[in-house]
Amino acid sequence: MSPRQKNKLNDIARQMMSGVVQILVEGYIEEDIQSVLNPSVKIPGIWSGSGFFVKYKDLEGYIVTNGHVVRNAVKIEISSMLTSEERFEAEIVGLVKQLEPDVALIRLMDKELQRFKKLAIQPIDYLELREGANPSRGELIKAIGYPLGMVEPNITGGEITNFISGSEFTSERFVTNAAINPGNSGGPSITEDGKVIGLNTAMIVDAQNIGFITPASFIKIIIDNLILLNEPHFAGIGGKLQKNAENFNPLLKQDHAKGVIVSKVQTNGFLEAANIKARDVILSINRAEFDRHGIVIGKEGLYRHxxxxxxxxxxxxxxxxxxxxxxxxxxxxxxxxAMPNPEKGIISSPILNERKYLEVFGMVIQPLSFEIIQAIQEVDPYAQIEMLKILDQEKPMLVVTHIHQGTQADQMEWPLGELIIKINGKEVHTLEEIQKVLEKQKGEPVLLECQSGMIGYFQTEKEPSLGN
Incomplete structure (x- = not known):
């Protein structure tokens, strides 16, 4: 790259820097195992991140950031180099709760937006997302943000070094050697055309110069969904796929292995809507053809997977x-x-304030989630293995996540991680179903049955407490 080109990118980065903000958050520390297993326990914390004013139609005051920056936030404020050290309160429009991709959209409240405009030394610079054309390896970028809580924005340089394909559960990422540190995640990565190529997202701990960028195309879809539907969903396949192979040629009546095999079609999913059946071979979607590994064939596939x-x-x-x-x-x-994949019974529930739980007979009962399964691993790996066996369950499952000492459950020595399947002989899948049965008992004993075969016979004393 010539010095002239390098200086041009530096100039563009300095101009776009005014559209980047620091995000200061008060909230709950979601990684704390106590909070996962007993949601009544919430550990407060403070942290910071970055974001940028995004250009989207005629909307004002909307800011893109990482989902992990504002997830479990109680109070969000932003600051900008345009307004000295003033802080402005923001609210969450929506976020990808499972952080795949790690994107959130927040906005300045109307009064705060007007105050921002009044104090700003120049108009807000709304940054435009670069869509469509994908970057190439070696393309130079600048990552902008507020690393490690710095009060002034920081610019680091690097290039696109690689790409990571998505999967059924993950989204595509660009790989860069630009420094992305705690704090400047959520800021933009920009290119010479003056547009945002993606969102600074994460780094690999203990790795040298490896950071990730969420592509701008994914950010655009998330913004569309959040504003129009208030729920960020991607289109899904709606089934299970497997790689093709030449061994399948006689069975599938194919000349050679090309395209991927449908191994399972999910009820009410995309494949079912398209009248696809198990053992069909998907050759292309919207004219993008796939090899036997499910990788796009063509020039793009030559350089990218x-x-x-x-x-x-x-x-x-x-x-x-x-x-x-x-x-x-x-x-x-x-x-x-195109439609989202139908929701399974076992889901992710990372937002502490949204977790529902029931405290009854001295134990905490919650709908089983991926977070609980992960937390249980630290307490009882065997219980986690039992839970992993039911991940494809169509209906929710209820799990015991905490036992209070000196209570009925403690006296019966109920272990952590028991999956409750029946109450008084009736199958249950939700907290509300348990609560209805308990309300009818009015002091009568209750029999709980677990998937493991364990039973509990409890005396009802008062109405159960349903929390969230």
């Missing part, structure tokens, strides 16, 4: 999708509208 999940997630929900597939040796074509 963009896969079928990446292609699907970039289709806006509700948009019609064209899918070509092989069945019994013949190529067919079908269409269906």
């Amino acid at each position: 963009k896969n079928i999940f990446d292609v699907m997630k970039l289709v806006p929900i509700g948009e019609e999708v064209e899918i070509r597939y092989l069945r019994d040796g013949k190529v067919h074509q079908s269409k269906a509208k």
Whole structure:
């Protein structure tokens, strides 16, 4: 890169720096195992991150940041180099709770936006997302943010060094050697065209010069969903896929292994809507063809391992999708509208204030979530293994996550991690179902049965306490 090009990128970064803000948060420390197993225990904390004013239609005061920066926040304030050390209160528009991708959208409240404009030394610089064209390896970028709580924005330089494909559960990321440290995650990575190529997202601990960027195309879809639907969803396949192989040629009546095999079709999902069946072979989606590994074939695939999940997630929900597939040796074509994957019974529940729980008989009962399964590992790895066996459960499951000493549950020596499946012989899947039965008992004994076969016979004393 010539000195002139380098200076141009430096100048652009300095100009765009005014659109980047520091985000200061008061909230709860979500990683604390006590809070996961007993949601009535909340550990307060303070932290900071970065964000940027995003250009989106005619909206004002909207800021993009990482989901982990504002997840479990109680109070959010932003500061900007345009307004000295003044702070302005912001509210969450929405976020990807599972952090895949790690994106959130916040906004200045109306009064705060007006106060910001009044105090700012110049108009807000709204940064534009770069969509469509993907970066290439070696493309120079600048990452902007407020690392380690610095009060002035920091600019670090680097380049796009690699790409990480998404999966059924993860989203695509760009890899960079630009320094991305705690605090400047949530800020923008920008290119010579003066646009945001992506969101500074994370670094690998103990790795040298490896950081991640969430692509701008994913950010745009998240913003659309948050503003229009108030819930960030990507389009999903709606089933399980497996790699193709030449061994399957006689079975699938294919000339050679190309495309991926559908191993399972999920009820009420995209594949079912497109009339796809198990053992069909998906050849292309919206004209993007796939090899036997599910990787896009063509020039883009030569330099990138963009896969079928990446292609699907970039289709806006509700948009019609064209899918070509092989069945019994013949190529067919079908269409269906893009939709999120149907929700399973076992979900992620990372927002502390949204966790529902029931305190009864001296124990805390919660809907089973991925966070609980992970927390249980630190207490009882065997119990975690039992829970992992039911991840594909269609209905929710209830789990005992805490036992208070000296209570009925403690006297019966109920262990942590028991999965409750029946109350008085009736199958239960929700806290509300348990609560209804207990309200009818009015002092009568209650029999709880667990998946392990363990039982508990409890005397009801008062109405159960349902919390969140």
